[in-house]
Structure formats: structure tokens, C-alpha cells
Amino acid sequence: MSGRRISGLALGAVLFVGLACGRDDGNRAIPHEEAVHRLNGADLFVRVIGSGEPIVVLHGGPGLDQSYFLPQMEGLAENHTLIFYDQRASGRSGSDLDSTDITLDLFIRDIDAVRAHYGLERMNLMGHSWGGFLAMLYAIQHPDRLNSLILVSPSPASSAMRNEESQMLASRLTKEDQAERDSIIQSTGFQNGDPAAYEGFFRVFFRSEFFNPERIDELTLVLPENFITNSRLLQYLARDLAVYDIHAALESVEAPALVVNGESESGLGSGRRISEHLPSAQHVVLEECGHFPFVEKPAAFFEAVNEFLASH
Numbered sequence: 001m002s003g004r005r006i007s008g009l010a011l012g013a014v015l016f017v018g019l020a021c022g023r024d025d026g027n028r029a030i031p032h033e034e035a036v037h038r039l040n041g042a043d044l045f046v047r048v049i050g051s052g053e054p055i056v057v058l059h060g061g062p063g064l065d066q067s068y069f070l071p072q073m074e075g076l077a078e079n080h081t082l083i084f085y086d087q088r089a090s091g092r093s094g095s096d097l098d099s100t101d102i103t104l105d106l107f108i109r110d111i112d113a114v115r116a117h118y119g120l121e122r123m124n125l126m127g128h129s130w131g132g133f134l135a136m137l138y139a140i141q142h143p144d145r146l147n148s149l150i151l152v153s154p155s156p157a158s159s160a161m162r163n164e165e166s167q168m169l170a171s172r173l174t175k176e177d178q179a180e181r182d183s184i185i186q187s188t189g190f191q192n193g194d195p196a197a198y199e200g201f202f203r204v205f206f207r208s209e210f211f212n213p214e215r216i217d218e219l220t221l222v223l224p225e226n227f228i229t230n231s232r233l234l235q236y237l238a239r240d241l242a243v244y245d246i247h248a249a250l251e252s253v254e255a256p257a258l259v260v261n262g263e264s265e266s267g268l269g270s271g272r273r274i275s276e277h278l279p280s281a282q283h284v285v286l287e288e289c290g291h292f293p294f295v296e297k298p299a300a301f302f303e304a305v306n307e308f309l310a311s312h
Helices: 072-078 104-117 130-141 159-172 175-185 195-207 213-218 227-241 268-277 298-310
Strands: 002-006 033-039 042-050 053-058 080-085 123-128 146-152 257-262 281-286
Touching: 033 104, 042 072, 042 104, 053 104, 053 130, 072 080, 072 298, 080 104, 104 130, 104 227, 123 130, 130 146, 146 298, 159 268, 175 195, 195 213, 195 227, 257 268, 257 298, 268 281, 281 298
Parallel strands: 002 281, 053 080, 053 123, 123 146, 146 257, 257 281
Antiparallel strands: 033 042, 042 080
């Protein structure tokens, strides 16, 4: 495992030369699309953009969707084909599911169904936040189906560290944040399940995870009308997340891995520990950056990803 710190310097054009071709591993060209595909028993909304070596991208949450990656992640799509999808019971994916359809195992099988649908024998898998946790689970179960693993501000690899991170997040809320949060919770819109009210709640919650909290409005955050219905379904994931620790299991993942954290985010310590357990991991800490590096430091973030993929 190696680590380094890089600042938000502008990207040099030389970093991009030749990256669009990628490795020749039998992967076919993937056309752009926005479509719903029936995969692994669920209707999953998929968006494909960009050109070059494919990266399957997992969003955070659970309960958010891919939309918060854009427009910033279009910068990474200049040199890579990005395959985004809304996880089951999230965004524009199907919510006609019951409690038995909401398990970690099915979420992992969804990832593999997306990989197979696009004809990827081996893939580059990127996960942000909760998506990073799912990516780790996938890597543990299917190490032979990965070219590389990219974890962006990943959720902790143990329930103990998750609880510590939650306490740290709560302690970061200012009095003003707490007052605004409480006002939203008590509002008629929030009580009635208005997605706009929940968007406001999440903006207050995520504000403390920015190095510069004033940039919170740059984060795209649009919740669907069925957000509350989806949230009720996703609560069944708690059955699988009560107590867990996958640090030791990460030691079996031999694929090259990149772990990216912002220097000011609450998950910096857990990201460092994850990188220490992955045998072939590089840990990059972005200066003046929090939990959303593609928003606060896109140039530095894309530089780290491009350099990593070019070297493996």
C-alpha cells in the first residue's frame, strides 16, 4: 500500500494521451444510452456516457441515485466510458419490490448483472460512499471479474467504524445547521414526505462534509417523488448491516485498488484503514476537499483516477 497527498492543480493535457484506448481485454464498445433494463429481477435505470475504457460507477446512499455525479463526472467521461445505474429501489429504478428483494446479496448480484449485460469480462469498478462499500463486497466475492477497484470516500468497512463516523458527523453540525435541520424536520413538507423538503435536509447534512461548506449548492441533489416509498424498502438492509467487519476479507482482493479521500471528510481514517488491508492499494488524500471530490476538486480527482488506470 502506498499513499500520497496532491493539491488541486490543473490537469495537464499529457495525462489524457492514449487513455481512451484502454486495455484490450475483450470488452466491446458500449453505445451511449439512458434506458431501463430488467436485470437480476429488478428494473434498473442505466446511463452510459463517454468513450474509452469502461468504468462501472456505483452511487452512494442507500437511497440516492446516480444524478448527483453529474455534471461534474462528465470530465472523467472525456477518456472513459462511464456506466452509471440507479440501484434497486433508488432513483428511476424499479420500486415494485418487497422486503425479500432488499438484501446485500441482491445488490451485489445487480452489479454483476450490469457487468454481464455490457459484455465486460473484467471491469473497472468505482464506488462512492455507500457505493464504495458495495464495491468492496463485490471485490471480495468476485475478485476475478475486476481489472481494478476505485473507492471514492468509501463508507467504513466495519459497523464499529461506521458508528464512530456517524458520531463525528453529528458533532460537526453547527448550531445554525442544527436549527435549520430541526426546522426542516418540523415542516409540513417534511412531515408529508415532500422530496424537496428531504433535499433540503440532505443539503444540511452534507454541508459539514465539504471542505468549503458554501459549495454545497454545487452538488446536484434531486430526489424522485417515490423517495419515501423507496426509503421504507431500503430500511430492510439494516438486517445485513447491524454488525459487520470486512477488513480481513479485503486482504484477499489482489486487483489494483485506488482509495481516494478528502482531507477534511469524516471518513478519512476509515479510508486509510481500508487501503491498509487491500494488498495492492494506493491511498490518495486530496487537499482542501471533503466527501465529494468530483465537486470540490474535480481536476485533482480526475488526475488521480487517470494516472491510476493508465498505470495498471
